[in-house]
Amino acid sequence: MRWSESCIPTLKENPREAEIPSHMLMLRAGLIKKLTSGIYTFLPTGLRVLKKIERIIREEMDAAGCQELLMPILHPEEIYADSGRLKSFGPELFKLRDSRGRVFALGPTHEEVITLIARDEMRSYRDLPQTYYQILTKFRDEIRPRYGVMRAREFIMKDAYSFHADDECLDRMYRRIEKAYRKIIERCGLEYVIVEAESGYIGGNESHEFMVLADNGEDMLLSCMCGYAVNLEKASARVSDGFRGEPLDPYEKISTPGASTIEQVSEFLGVPDEGIVKTLLYKTGERNVAVLVPGDREVNDIKLVRVFDDPDIRFLEPFEIEEATGGPVGFSGPVGLPEDVEIVADTLIRDFEGMVAGANRADTHLKGVVAGRDFEIGRFEDLVFAREGDLCPDCGRGLALSRGIEVGHIFKLGTKYSSSMNATFLDDKGESHPFIMGCYGFGVSRMVAAAIEQNFDKDGIVWPMSIAPFHVLLLPLNTGDETVMNAALKLEEELAGVGLEVLMDDRDLSPGVKFKDADLTGVPLRITIGRKIKDGVVELFHRKTGQVDDVAIDDAAGKVLEIAGIRD
RNA sequence: CGGGGUGUGGCGCAGCCUGGUUAGCGCGCCUGCUUUGGGAGCAGGAAGUCGCCGGUUCGAAUCCGGCCACCCCGACCA
Numbered sequence: 001m002r003w004s005e006s007c008i009p010t011l012k013e014n015p016r017e018a019e020i021p022s023h024m025l026m027l028r029a030g031l032i033k034k035l036t037s038g039i040y041t042f043l044p045t046g047l048r049v050l051k052k053i054e055r056i057i058r059e060e061m062d063a064a065g066c067q068e069l070l071m072p073i074l075h076p077e078e079i080y081a082d083s084g085r086l087k088s089f090g091p092e093l094f095k096l097r098d099s100r101g102r103v104f105a106l107g108p109t110h111e112e113v114i115t116l117i118a119r120d121e122m123r124s125y126r127d128l129p130q131t132y133y134q135i136l137t138k139f140r141d142e143i144r145p146r147y148g149v150m151r152a153r154e155f156i157m158k159d160a161y162s163f164h165a166d167d168e169c170l171d172r173m174y175r176r177i178e179k180a181y182r183k184i185i186e187r188c189g190l191e192y193v194i195v196e197a198e199s200g201y202i203g204g205n206e207s208h209e210f211m212v213l214a215d216n217g218e219d220m221l222l223s224c225m226c227g228y229a230v231n232l233e234k235a236s237a238r239v240s241d242g243f244r245g246e247p248l249d250p251y252e253k254i255s256t257p258g259a260s261t262i263e264q265v266s267e268f269l270g271v272p273d274e275g276i277v278k279t280l281l282y283k284t285g286e287r288n289v290a291v292l293v294p295g296d297r298e299v300n301d302i303k304l305v306r307v308f309d310d311p312d313i314r315f316l317e318p319f320e321i322e323e324a325t326g327g328p329v330g331f332s333g334p335v336g337l338p339e340d341v342e343i344v345a346d347t348l349i350r351d352f353e354g355m356v357a358g359a360n361r362a363d364t365h366l367k368g369v370v371a372g373r374d375f376e377i378g379r380f381e382d383l384v385f386a387r388e389g390d391l392c393p394d395c396g397r398g399l400a401l402s403r404g405i406e407v408g409h410i411f412k413l414g415t416k417y418s419s420s421m422n423a424t425f426l427d428d429k430g431e432s433h434p435f436i437m438g439c440y441g442f443g444v445s446r447m448v449a450a451a452i453e454q455n456f457d458k459d460g461i462v463w464p465m466s467i468a469p470f471h472v473l474l475l476p477l478n479t480g481d482e483t484v485m486n487a488a489l490k491l492e493e494e495l496a497g498v499g500l501e502v503l504m505d506d507r508d509l510s511p512g513v514k515f516k517d518a519d520l521t522g523v524p525l526r527i528t529i530g531r532k533i534k535d536g537v538v539e540l541f542h543r544k545t546g547q548v549d550d551v552a553i554d555d556a557a558g559k560v561l562e563i564a565g566i567r568d
Numbered sequence: 569c570g571g572g573g574u575g576u577g578g579c580g581c582a583g584c585c586u587g588g589u590u591a592g593c594g595c596g597c598c599u600g601c602u603u604u605g606g607g608a609g610c611a612g613g614a615a616g617u618c619g620c621c622g623g624u625u626c627g628a629a630u631c632c633g634g635c636c637a638c639c640c641c642g643a644c645c646a
Contacts, residue, residue: 012595012607013580017639037638143569143643260646280646298645315644330646358646478604512606519606530605539605 001470003505008045009033010517020216022452023148025461029521031448038145038153045521046448048469050156053447054135056187056466057158064180066131066160071113073137077103079112083420088201088311094139094153106139109202111417111439114161118435119423125165128425128435131173133160135444150405150449151218160440163418165427170436174206174412177440181210181408188447189464190454195221195229197409198302202439204413210442211404214453219406222399224392232401233302235386237348238393243274243294245354248368251335257363260330262295265365269356272296277349277357277369279332281316281324281341284308288316288324290337292345292377294352297384307344307381325360333358334375335366343375346383405450406443413437461522462544470503471495471564473523475515477530479508487533487553494557500564519543525560 009030017034018024026032031046042050058068077095080086086093094106107113114132122130138157145153160177164170178194185192190212197209209231211221220232259268266273276295281288282304289308293299305311318329324341325332334343334357355369371377388401418424418434426432448467455462465471472495476488488504495502503523505514511530518526528539538556540549542563551559 009578011579015579016574016581019640034638144640146640262646278646293645301644315646318646321646328646332646475605480604508604510606510608511604512608515606517607528605532605 001501001503003503004507006045006503007043008517008521009043010520012516018148020147020150020453021456022150022216022449025452025456025520026148026449029461032149034148038142038151040149040152040154042445045469049448049451049463049467050445052467052469053188053444053451054156054158057135057184057442057444060180060184060187061133061158061160064131064176066133066162066177068134069132070134070136071107071110071117073107073139075105075107075113077105079116079421080105083112083115083417085112085201092140092142094141107136108138108140109157109439109441110134110136110159111161111202111413111437112421115417115421115423115435115437118163118418119421122163122435123425125425125427129162129164129169129173131160131162131177131438133158133440146218147216148449149445152445155443156445158442158444162438162440164436164438165425165433167436170412170438174410174438177410177438178208181410181440181442184442185210185212185407188451188467190451192407193221193223193229193404195223195231195404196234197231198234199411202409202411202413203416204411204439207409207411209406210408210410212407212447212450212454213402213404214450215403216453217403217405219404220401221404222386222388222390222401224395224397224399226392226395226397228392228394228399230386232385233300235390235399236382236393237297237346237384237386238391239348240391243272243352245271245275245352245356246368247354247370249370251366251368251370251374253359254365254367255363256365259363259365260328265356266295269365269367271356271367275352275356277334277352277355279334279358281321281332282308282313283316283320284310284313287340287342288320289342289344290332290334291383292334292343292349293384294346294348297346297348299383300385303381303383307383327358327360327364328362331358331360331362331364333360333366333369334371334377335369336360337375342378344383345371345377345380347380348384349377350380405446405453407447407450408440408442410440411438413439456522459516460520463522463524465524465564468522468524469501470523471500471525472502472560473518473521473526474502474504475518475526475528476504476506477511477514477528479506483533484529487529487538491527491529491538491553491556495560498557498561500557500560525563527556527560 011028014024015027032040034040096104135158142153162173192212195209197207199207222235223229256268259265262273273296274294278293278295280291321329357366357369359366389398392399415434424432424434452461474488476484478484492502492504524543526541536553537550538553540551
């Protein structure tokens with residue numbers, strides 16, 4: 001490929017819109033171009049990278065025994081009504097109407113479509129298991145598109161779905177896909193961890209995310225030296241010792257004028273944050289509930305929704321708090337709440353003795369409160385966010401906080417979709433059962449950004465060989481010099497002849513420009529053909545290590561092939 | 569959805585506060601000559617409804633109002 005004949009629009013300056021390295025570099029190296037918020041074109045060089053990742057994915061999915069198919073992008077809206085996801089997707093679902101007024105959605109994922117296929121095409125346990133995958137553009141009207149193709153509204157995803165007669169079979173496929181995903185990410189040359197995860201609106205019982213570690217990752221995860229890792233939003237908070245307060249008999253009523261926040265109360269009473277009970281009042285359905293957590297912790301919404309099995313659970317409005325407790329916002333506490341308000345406490349509260357709590361009265365707190373004596377805790381649940389330093393559930397050491405980019409997510413769906421959509425098979429006794437399902441997503445276009453986020457330096461991208469748009473960049477410095485160009489053409493032919501992908505920068509530009517573009521675009525190997533060519537010598541540059549070697553032109557191709565390690 | 573910010577040739581910006589001929593600068597682009605190992609030099613040239621609509625004014629990139637788009641932060645804590 002000749003640079004002069006290609007569309008590789010490099011940028012000298014950072015576009016203003018880009019904030020993180022991968023986004024800046026994708027724009028600057030001419031990999032992508034924005035059409036509008038969250039919607040991008042993959043330009044030729046970017047597409048080459050994308051295709052390489054797709055190819056690796058196909059190879060590993062095929063090797064795992066999955067069948068590729070291609071489902072439609074346009075989905076009749078009703079199928080989401082059937083599965084019950086119209087509401088859980090909400091405004092994220094792109095919708096449009098056909099000329100007759102029928103409403104369609106642009107596919108955000110394909111559980112519904114594949115389940116309909118399974119319902120019709122698989123009737124017997126003899127047909128199972130089956131696993132399908134596809135690589136297709138997905139549409140989600142993200143609340144906030146961000147960081148270029150990292151969080152886009154239109155993006156390319158590999159999604160896979162499996163159907164089983166029993167849980168053991170699902171478990172086996174789940175592990176095979178996990179292994180395939182490991183190989184995919186490893187072959188792309190990236191560092192990653194697998195974390196326990198929440199399943200979100202996809203649903204199901206068990207799920208794991210594949211996180212490419214990166215400083216600018218959108219996800220937070222907690223990990224342990226022993227290998228345990230978990231998404232922050234899923235992690236349980238575990239501590240060695242809870243806070244020990246001073247139980248008083250009876251508890252003491254203290255005037256705390258104006259101290260409505262934990263911080264203020266803490267300062268006022270000289271009690272640490274964790275010695276104060278934060279009492280939060282929620283409305284679920286028609287009833288009010290009080291949630292107790294340590295003052296230095298924050299409630300995790302996702303856990304709340306799970307515990308109360310209510311996606312619409314919400315805080316009480318200030319006037320509702322007054323009605324329910326008799327006191328203003330900021331002074332709620334568990335003592336003296338009406339009978340019908342259930343009190344649910346985070347498990348960390350178990351270790352408390354002698355708590356400080358709001359008195360349900362303006363400017364008043366209670367000190368030395370004892371659960372079981374002064375009020376009853378209805379049940380204990382895991383409700384708060386974990387944080388760095390909390391203890392590993394496997395080995396008890398402290399967890400470390402880091403950031404990652406979620407490139408893959410696998411789910412054990414169980415019968416969520418097959419039940420709601422009535423997709424069943426007959427077992428060997430002739431009894432009907434809903435399919436047991438798994439689904440497995442991998443962000444292909446996001447993977448491009450993730451790869452850059454982990455492989456760049458001050459000069460530009462440093463592509464891993466396996467997904468680089470080209471293996472070698474030929475850099476004839478003076479294109480007007482016949483000796484130089486002849487050598488370049490000879491090398492181009494020779495390298496292509498051994499199966500390498502070669503880009504030749506044959507542009508008649510000053511050397512500086514070509515070197516800068518070379519570094520920016522990040523082709524792993526570079527052969528510079530300059531003045532030493534009169535001695536039959538060219539320069540081999542390794543982008544990642546910065547190593548430069550003079551090699552005889554006749555040895556160059558062999559040397560490149562050796563370093564590139566291409567398998568073809 | 570709330571908060572903050574930004575819209576001026578392909579890219580990065582100035583001009584706006586204090587309204588006044590043909591709207592500037594750098595990069596890039598085109599032509600010619602020179603140059604050729606880390607973003608070259610000289611000469612000439614093309615390219616902008618100043619985001620959109622409306623208002624004020626003799627006159628609006630500039631002042632006022634509305635809208636739109638884009639970017640960032642937050643998506644919740646008592």
